[in-house]
Amino acid sequence: MRGTEPKDPAGLFRLQRRGGVKVVVGLGNPGPKYAGTRHNAGFMVVQRLAERWSIPLRSTLCRSKVGQGLFSGHAVRLALPQTSMNASGEAVECLARRWRLDPSALLVVCDDVSLPLGMIRLRGQGSAGGHRGLGSVLDRLQTEGVSRLRVGIRGFEEPSGDLTDYVLGRLTAPEKKVLEEALLLSGEACETWVSRGLSAAMNRFNQKAENGVIGCRH
Numbered sequence: 001m002r003g004t005e006p007k008d009p010a011g012l013f014r015l016q017r018r019g020g021v022k023v024v025v026g027l028g029n030p031g032p033k034y035a036g037t038r039h040n041a042g043f044m045v046v047q048r049l050a051e052r053w054s055i056p057l058r059s060t061l062c063r064s065k066v067g068q069g070l071f072s073g074h075a076v077r078l079a080l081p082q083t084s085m086n087a088s089g090e091a092v093e094c095l096a097r098r099w100r101l102d103p104s105a106l107l108v109v110c111d112d113v114s115l116p117l118g119m120i121r122l123r124g125q126g127s128a129g130g131h132r133g134l135g136s137v138l139d140r141l142q143t144e145g146v147s148r149l150r151v152g153i154r155g156f157e158e159p160s161g162d163l164t165d166y167v168l169g170r171l172t173a174p175e176k177k178v179l180e181e182a183l184l185l186s187g188e189a190c191e192t193w194v195s196r197g198l199s200a201a202m203n204r205f206n207q208k209a210e211n212g213v214i215g216c217r218h
Helices: 012-018 038-052 085-098 132-141 163-167 173-196 198-210
Strands: 022-026 059-061 064-071 074-081 106-116 120-123 147-154
Touching: 022 038, 022 085, 022 173, 038 074, 038 106, 038 147, 038 163, 038 173, 059 085, 064 085, 064 173, 074 085, 074 173, 085 106, 085 132, 106 120, 106 132, 106 163, 106 173, 120 173, 120 198, 147 173, 173 198
Parallel strands: 022 074, 022 106, 106 147
Antiparallel strands: 059 064, 064 074, 120 147
16 A cells, blocks of 8 residues: 655755755564564554654555654654565665655664663664664665664563564563653654754764663662
């Protein structure tokens, strides 16, 4: 389903001529079965941004829920691919073509089981690090030069057994509190990326993560 563009009655995206539209894409699995699971941390970040920025995700385009608006004078678009996680690149590639999107204007938000719960990490390029959703995006865009925000989901107990079952599992009540802090921090990181760029966001938020301002704790 290609869908239709979100309405732009105020002509907000004429701003593209003066600095470009920034796009934040959250990765996850659609449907109630996966809502609130560790693997859907990327969805959670973008859903909270939609609330913070008053951008409804009501339109459907390229098998994604999308919305657009302004944050601090900057034109922004939000997207949640409704493919499976591992096929996220199909939706993102379609959006990139539809919106004529340069990879430098894209931020992908995803979970990372290698990072402790509560930690976030921003990078401007690199491999997918084993994350199949991010790997799908990089493969379909044919570049590793895509900014990504990783949200740590490794909980208080080390994962045991099948890692797939772990990332598709739900958090304990104490873990949810730490994740909520990380989601808030992730939203602030996205806002800095939109308003000040990747370097400023990395300098501020990667340092916070490394200093353990928030992190895995009981």
